[in-house]
Amino acid sequence: GESVGLHLPTLSVQEGDNSIINCAYSNSASDYFIWYKQESGKGPQFIIDIRSNMDKRQGQRVTVLLNKTVKHLSLQIAATQPGDSAVYFCAEGPGGYQKVTFGTGTKLQVIP
Amino acid sequence: ETGVTQTPRHLVMGMTNKKSLKCEQHLGHNAMYWYKQSAKKPLELMFVYSLEERVENNSVPSRFSPECPNSSHLFLHLHTLQPEDSALYLCASSQGQGGEKLFFGSGTQLSVL
Numbered sequence: 435g436e437s438v439g440l441h442l443p444t445l446s447v448q449e450g451d452n453s454i455i456n457c458a459y460s461n462s463a464s465d466y467f468i469w470y471k472q473e474s475g476k477g478p479q480f481i482i483d484i485r486s487n488m489d490k491r492q493g494q495r496v497t498v499l500l501n502k503t504v505k506h507l508s509l510q511i512a513a514t515q516p517g518d519s520a521v522y523f524c525a526e527g528p529g530g531y532q533k534v535t536f537g538t539g540t541k542l543q544v545i546p
Numbered sequence: 547e548t549g550v551t552q553t554p555r556h557l558v559m560g561m562t563n564k565k566s567l568k569c570e571q572h573l574g575h576n577a578m579y580w581y582k583q584s585a586k587k588p589l590e591l592m593f594v595y596s597l598e599e600r601v602e603n604n605s606v607p608s609r610f611s612p613e614c615p616n617s618s619h620l621f622l623h624l625h626t627l628q629p630e631d632s633a634l635y636l637c638a639s640s641q642g643q644g645g646e647k648l649f650f651g652s653g654t655q656l657s658v659l
Contacts, residue, residue, distance in 0.1 A: 466646060477550070477636050477650030478589070523589070527646070533602070534646065536589040 446543045453511040455540050457524035460505060464526040468534060469498060469509045473520045481509070481522075511542075519544045549573040552637050552651035559627065560659050567622040567654045569637030575649070577642060578620040580612060583634040583653070595620060596642075627658045 447453045459467075465486045470478035484491045484498045484507075491498050497510040507524050521541050527534035549572045559565050571578060580592040594602035595614040609631075611623040620637055634655050638648040 468647070470648075475652065477638070477652050478648070479650070480647050483647065533591055533594065534648075538586065538588050 443538075444541045444543065446545055447514045448545050449514060449516060451514055453509075453514045453518065453542060455509045455511075455522050455524075455542065457507040457509075457537055458505060459507060459524075459526045461526065461528075461535075462502075462505065463528055466527045466534070467498070467500060467507050468525045468527075469496075469507075470523045470525065470536075471518075471520045472523065472539070478523060514542075514544050516544050516546060518542060550637060550639055550649050550651035552635075552654055554654055555652065556655045556657075558657045558659060559624065561627060561629070563627075564623070564625045566624065567635055567637075567656075569620040569622075569651055571618055571620075571637075571639040571649070573639055573649060575639035575641050576617060577640045578614060578617070579638040579640070579648065580610075580620065580622050581636040581638060581650075583636055589636070593622075624656075627656075629658050632656055632658045 468483040469481040471481050472478040482493045482496050482498050484500050486502060489500050495512045499508045509522060511518055519542055521539040523536050523539045525534040525536045551570045553568045557565060577596045579594050582590045582592055591604050592606045593612045598614045598617055609626050613621040634653045636653045637651045640646060640648050
């Protein structure tokens with residue numbers, strides 16, 4: 435069946451370096467992809483999204499890349515800061531009024 | 547502050563207790579959701595309400611009973627839960643009912659003894 439997964443459960447990054455968090459998906463019909471950040475003691479917080487008609491989208495210090503050929507999604511965080519320490523989830527869905535499916539999450543640890 | 551408030555933040559209950567989780571959204575959204583978050587598992591969608599009508603019940607046991615009295619409030623009534631129901635229960639809202647760009651509350655950490 436369809437699944438959304440992450441290559442690495444934990445990622446440690448030096449403060450100031452760039453972080454790359456990867457996500458694989460298996461549903462080729464997925465049209466909409468989202469990244470959420472969940473800090474300790476809080477609910478997930480929307481970071482950035484991308485639709486399947488795009489392969490790159492940039493936000494403030496974050497970039498999402500979509501490779502539909504290999505069904506791969508990544509989140510790049512520039513100049514990683516201690517406040518970026520959190521669990522990051524990718525989610526995918528067919529778009530429209532259909533629910534999204536979440537991955538298991540990658541924990542990002544920023545080393546001061 | 548995401549505009550979605552959940553109470554209580556923590557709850558410990560016995561298997562014979564009845565308790566309720568409360569969620570309120572201040573964003574003017576039309577859809578509200580209950581999710582279950584367990585350790586090392588993906589977020590599990592439980593219920594979806596759109597314009598106060600339940601549009602999805604994701605095969606959730608009847609010991610979980612949702613209630614949506616208006617578009618700003620959502621409850622999850624709990625009765626005779628099992629220890630395996632211990633988890634973080636998250637409420638979310640969105641403009642539509644598709645789950646796009648969800649706004650989550652901080653959750654209720656539930657422990658069933």
